Amino acid sequence: MAYENEKLPEEKVFKDPVHRYIHVRDRVIWDVINTREFQRLRRIRQLGTTYLVFHGAEHSRFQHSLGVYEIVRRIIDDGFSGRAEWNEEQRLVTLCAALLHDLGHGPFSHAFEKVFNLDHEHFTQEILLGQTEVHEVLSRVSPDFPQRVADVINKTYPDKLVVSLISSQIDADRMDYLQRDAYYTGVSYGHFDMERILRVMRPTEEQVVIKESGMHAVEDYIMSRYQMYWQVYFHPVSRSAEVILMKILHRARYLHETGYAFTQEPTHFISFFEKEFKLKQYIALDESVLLTYFQLWMEEEDPILSDLCDRFVNRRLFQYAEFDPASQYMKIGELMKLFQEAGLDPEYYLVTDSSSDLPYDFYRPGEENERVPIYLQMKNGDLRELSRMSDVVDAISGKRRTDHKIYYPEDILMDGSNLLHEKILEVLRG
């Protein structure tokens, strides 16, 4: 039997708190899961620094990836199979893309990427197409199969329906992470009736659409997403931890560039500091490696590096204040000057950070919007854009919410050791 059609002698199941069971029958899927690059995802948290706020949020990208695979498997096997609009030949490539869509994420993804100007999607492509175990397994299906999986994830695959299952405004990725993140953080937002959505999903040539009767389930999903962003993903304390993490990496890079003699040589980071890293070095990094360095760097002589690491490891995070850049950007200049005078390097101890989310958007003919909307399929087969039918969705469509904060070490400013500290606090709170 061809490898692509090979089934395991017995179905394998993973116990999963969100989907109860994750079912694997395909040999290819099983072999991909057992590659070192996929197993690496066990060591990368799904929500980065959020565990410092919601202590349950220790779940990994490994779990999420399996969850996305399971949702797509159910959509295909239970919903699409046998329908004229669905091409069964796309099944395996779709399942592999679902399983591997986050393969290139690095430790504390967002923060790490920002500091070193990286893109996890680029690494996903490199792992799929480079000399890796994942590539070796996928190549056994056919020589062009790794490229096909990469194209789905990169959204350049010719079959747009397949792409929309993994990446659209209502896709398996979002459906898994909302439920999983809600479960592990313990918040009561993020829950919606996924079973209902799966039952009303219909394949079309261009994308997945939703049967008209499923509109209320989709409304609930969009509102869940909206609430999760502001209650969990953009939580200011979690952002404070992320700000410190980025500043640690900035400081370590600066020290390396200026010839500082580290007590603990940053071996794993040197290729990143020098922008000469290879895929192998990227894959070798995970969150345990970073946290080990942070522990060791707490003992470094450089006071800024050791302080920032101590703050991250022992959760002595920065305080935050609301910040309106439009009216207060001049304040930043004043604060930077005061920080310098007070002996606090504003590069590391005064940070602005913004969060923004657009919960749902639709394409307006003639305008330059880039998001493919969610369509409802009416009884006569016509497609209607969701916000035209739903008042709830219409109320938040195209409405971006943005939040700016300024972060600073309140504990230092409150210690009474410097008269300038009081002045700084006045400006910050003013």
Added chain:
Amino acid sequence: MLQEHAKIVQFVSLANEVNGRKKMQKMIYILKKMDFPFAEKYELHMYGPYSEELTLRVEELCEMGFLAERFEDKGSYKQYCYQVTDEGSKFLGTAEEPRMQLPDCIERLNGKSSRFLELVSTLLFFDQLDKDEQIAKVRIVKNKLNFTDQEMDQAFAFIEELQACSAS
């Protein structure tokens, strides 16, 4: 701090005016590919490389009063045009000096249509591939735009021109 905002204001200031959100998206992407230090992350979307971060930054800059957004109804299509305000010009004082080649590259980009820039930026999105593969990819993901062979040639020539300009 706010350096990334300042770079966008500086870009619009050097362009004098940018006509269309799509055009701005593609121009910044192409400049990024020419190693100018813009931080916005891009993904492939409906009209080619697109950055949600850039959309957000531009909205913020308009809210801050540093950029003025003007809506123009062109009949068959509508577009948003951007200029730097007086307040934005003051804010520009916080920006670092740009690389000396930036104004020239911006001028060359601003003289092109958004359709052409969509083609150039999408080709650059696939620049890790061989030329034939790049063209094949663009024909798949942009099949509705029916780019001609002549447009492809012009796009590759323009990329070479920009590379020379940015490295000069």
